[in-house]
Amino acid sequence: MGVSENVTTITKALKAACKDAGRKGDEVALMAVSKLQPDDRIEEALACGIRLFGENRVQDAQTRWEERRKAYPDLRLHLIGSLQTNKVKEAVALFDCIESVDRESLVKELAKEMKAQGRHLPCLVQVNTGEEEQKGGVSPHGLKALLELCRAEGLNITGLMCIPPHDLHPGLHFALLRKLATQYGLATLSMGMSADLREAILAGSTQVRVGSGLFGERSTG
Numbered sequence: 001m002g003v004s005e006n007v008t009t010i011t012k013a014l015k016a017a018c019k020d021a022g023r024k025g026d027e028v029a030l031m032a033v034s035k036l037q038p039d040d041r042i043e044e045a046l047a048c049g050i051r052l053f054g055e056n057r058v059q060d061a062q063t064r065w066e067e068r069r070k071a072y073p074d075l076r077l078h079l080i081g082s083l084q085t086n087k088v089k090e091a092v093a094l095f096d097c098i099e100s101v102d103r104e105s106l107v108k109e110l111a112k113e114m115k116a117q118g119r120h121l122p123c124l125v126q127v128n129t130g131e132e133e134q135k136g137g138v139s140p141h142g143l144k145a146l147l148e149l150c151r152a153e154g155l156n157i158t159g160l161m162c163i164p165p166h167d168l169h170p171g172l173h174f175a176l177l178r179k180l181a182t183q184y185g186l187a188t189l190s191m192g193m194s195a196d197l198r199e200a201i202l203a204g205s206t207q208v209r210v211g212s213g214l215f216g217e218r219s220t221g
């Protein structure tokens with residue numbers, strides 16, 4: 001399947017899930033996760049009109065997007081992978097939204113760098129809903145303190161993001177993320193990937209992040 005067929009299929013699935021959830025089709029943004037994808041597939045997605053892309057590594061995103069995005073003024077690029085504090089400068093310069101805010105040191109560095117660059121990006125806090133050791137994200141009970149710090153530092157947090165554990169039913173994690181977002185008055189819920197976007201939309205997702213479902217399998221490099 002080519003990318004354009006996949007875009008049609010995923011868009012249909014997204015609209016159908018919205019309909020079943022009693023939501024409008026335009027309430028859920030479709031992000032194309034372009035990490036590790038070859039140039040020709042990215043060009044195909046752009047030709048289909050996709051303008052929201054996600055990347056999980058700063059350096060790869062620079063290589064793939066720094067030049068290319070000049071041709072697409074309406075392009076929006078989100079960082080969805082963990083961010084090291086020594087890459088914050090590059091990240092703030094390149095991305096339009098950081099979805100992986102998850103710890104105090106990162107909050108402080110982001111706030112400092114955004115001031116320095118005069119780029120006040122919206123950010124999401126990543127929540128480690130499954131409390132998995134190897135995964136990024138703040139634990140659900142650490143969220144309150146982190147959000148308070150973000151407010152004190154002037155970081156604009158507009159929502160929450162999660163990546164549920166592989167082996168468990170994702171619905172519980174989506175429901176937890178939604179509950180937390182409601183509790184703290186945050187509007188954006190970045191949840192749902194290729195395999196579970198329907199479930200995420202039924203649980204209230206406002207943005208799904210789809211990689212392999214749009215582009216096909218990615219190289220492992």
Ligand SMILES: *Cc1c(COP(=O)(O)O)cnc(C)c1O
Pocket residue numbers: 033035056080081163193194195209210211212213
């Ligand atoms: C890779 C990735 C995705 C996309 O995963 P697919 O299963 O290929 O749709 C979504 N979110 C994050 C954070 C990712 O790293």
